[in-house]
Amino acid sequence: MKKAAHGKFMKEIGIYRKAFPRISETFIKEQAYNLSRYNPTFILCTLLNQIPFQNFSISQGDFFKIKQVSYLLTRSPSFFSHLDSFGKLALIHAHFGPDGVYAMALAEKLKIPFIVTFHGYDITIYRTAIWRTGPLLYYQLLWYEEELKKKASAFIAVSGFIRNQLLDKGYPEKKIIQHYIGVDTAKFSPSSDKSNERYIFCVGSHKQKKGIDTLLRAFARIAKKYPNVSLIQVGSGSMTSELHTLAKVLGISNRVRFLGGQPHETVLNLMRGAEIFSLPSQTAKNGDSEALGIVFNEASACGVPIVSTKHGGIPEAVLDGETGFLVPERDDAALAEKLDTLLSNRALANKMGQRGREFVCEMFDIRKQTVKLEAIYDSLTH
Numbered sequence: 001m002k003k004a005a006h007g008k009f010m011k012e013i014g015i016y017r018k019a020f021p022r023i024s025e026t027f028i029k030e031q032a033y034n035l036s037r038y039n040p041t042f043i044l045c046t047l048l049n050q051i052p053f054q055n056f057s058i059s060q061g062d063f064f065k066i067k068q069v070s071y072l073l074t075r076s077p078s079f080f081s082h083l084d085s086f087g088k089l090a091l092i093h094a095h096f097g098p099d100g101v102y103a104m105a106l107a108e109k110l111k112i113p114f115i116v117t118f119h120g121y122d123i124t125i126y127r128t129a130i131w132r133t134g135p136l137l138y139y140q141l142l143w144y145e146e147e148l149k150k151k152a153s154a155f156i157a158v159s160g161f162i163r164n165q166l167l168d169k170g171y172p173e174k175k176i177i178q179h180y181i182g183v184d185t186a187k188f189s190p191s192s193d194k195s196n197e198r199y200i201f202c203v204g205s206h207k208q209k210k211g212i213d214t215l216l217r218a219f220a221r222i223a224k225k226y227p228n229v230s231l232i233q234v235g236s237g238s239m240t241s242e243l244h245t246l247a248k249v250l251g252i253s254n255r256v257r258f259l260g261g262q263p264h265e266t267v268l269n270l271m272r273g274a275e276i277f278s279l280p281s282q283t284a285k286n287g288d289s290e291a292l293g294i295v296f297n298e299a300s301a302c303g304v305p306i307v308s309t310k311h312g313g314i315p316e317a318v319l320d321g322e323t324g325f326l327v328p329e330r331d332d333a334a335l336a337e338k339l340d341t342l343l344s345n346r347a348l349a350n351k352m353g354q355r356g357r358e359f360v361c362e363m364f365d366i367r368k369q370t371v372k373l374e375a376i377y378d379s380l381t382h
Contacts (some may be wrong), residue, residue: 011381013038014086016094016103016114018137019046024205026264027181027294028095034184034370038377041089043080043106045071072136075102077109086110090381091153097122098137101144104151113153113380120158120291121209123165124312129286149175153380159292159313177376180316182369183297185361190303190353191272198229200339201274201304203267203295204281206237209288211280211309213239213246217332218280220250222340229275229343231256234267271302275349276342278307281314282329292317297364300324300356305349307338317364323356 013035020042021029029051032040042053045068071079080086086106092114094103100116107114122141130138141148155176157163163178200219204210212233219231233256240258247253262270271277277299281290290312297317299306306324308314309331320326325341327334342349 010037010039011090011377012088013040013377014043014089014092014103014106015040016043016092016099016106017096018044018099018102019048020044021049021051023261023264025095027183030184030366031181031370031373034366035374036370037374038090041086043086043092043103071102072140075105075140077106080106083109091115091377093117093377095119097145097148098141100148100152101140104144104148108151114151115154115156115376115380116148116152117156117158118162118166118291120162120312121288123162123169124287124289124291126287127169133286154376156376159316161289161313161316162291179372179376180292180364180369181294182364182366183294183301183360185301185357185365188268188271188298188301190357197273198226198275198343199273200229200231200276200278201270201299202231202233202277202279203235203271204233204279205235206239206243207288208239208284209281209290210235211282211330212243214280214282214330214332214335215278216243216246216250216252216256218278218335218339219256220252221332221336222343223252223255225340226343229255232259232270232274233257234259234262234270236260268298268302271299271304274299274302274304276307276339277304277324278335278339280307280309280327280329280335281311282309283311290314297360300353301360301364303350303353303357305342305352305356307335307342309335319355319359323352323359 015032040053067079077083089112091112092103092107094100094116097118103114130142149171155166155171157166157176157178158181160178163176166176167173202215204212247256283289292313296306300323306318308318308326309329310326311329318324318326325338327338
């Protein structure tokens with residue numbers, strides 16, 4: 001057991017995630033990295049890339065796929081080859097609802113408490129949609145959801161919006177803790193050397209929830225007025241081909257740069273040089289909604305004004321009229337109007353960007369938020 005900076009021994013905490021790290025889930029790594037009084041151990045089924053933490057994988061050898069499927073079906077802790085190594089854990093923290101039901105079985109075996117953070121899709125997707133199309137991992141959540149509600153020590157909601165979603169689905173109010181994850185405001189900071197290129201920046205996977213088709217239509221409305229402004233989009237997904245085709249149909253394919261998935265540092269550099277950040281998220285047909293959108297916090301931390309939608313938890317991350325503008329979902333005309341406002345008024349854009357930076361430093365700084373997270377851990381492990 002390691003010592004903390006103040007000399008006391010750090011408690012050990014298990015962080016459960018089925019597959020890690022994913023490029024879209026850097027917030028989990030950042031949260032763990034900023035822990036100061038708890039030593040994190042990642043409990044994983046699949047290690048996708050190397051991470052700067054001690055970690056365990058449940059499946060090894062020639063029967064890797066068979067073991068994975070067996071574990072998905074049974075949730076048995078016996079598939080962990082290093083189960084004895086978990087003996088010092090004080091608590092297991094699972095990320096995403098489906099992972100929570102697997103952490104539940106492990107926590108029961110170890111006789112320790114566990115908590116689950118709900119991040120968005122895991123509570124907003126309609127349960128009927130999960131029954132129709134969900135993968136096995138999602139079915140396990142449905143099968144064991146009532147047991148999860150009873151046995152988890154706490155549920156962390158990453159926004160007030162997610163807290164309300166949990167309440168609507170019958171999660172016990174006394175167990176729900178609303179807690180913003182936060183961003184590294186030292187890393188995400190305004191650039192002292194702004195790019196000469198004028199561009200609107202968008203980061204989001206190519207799926208219905210992100211509303212990138214609405215952004216393309218909005219940009220097409222103002223593209224001729226601003227011939228020196230481009231749209232740069234980072235992300236990929238099931239709608240990639242459809243979005244490329246739409247850009248061609250709208251006549252803006254030469255003004256839109258689809259970069260696909262990009263490393264975190266590349267995204268940071270592009271964010272810092274952007275004139276506007278825009279991601280007009282919307283409720284998908286299956287109910288999938290934006291919990292908060294850490295990317296909005298990252299943009300504001302970089303002093304970039306935002307144009308987005310009155311959707312999900314976004315109004316908690318973007319102060320309409322102060323740090324950016326929010327418009328109704330799927331309204332490309334309203335979105336275009338607000339993009340136009342900021343492109344034509346650089347002073348207003350800078351003012352909103354500065355206010356966004358102040359707001360994020362006050363409400364979403366990862367160091368402040370991790371202190372609060374450790375206080376949650378304390379309340380469950382004392």
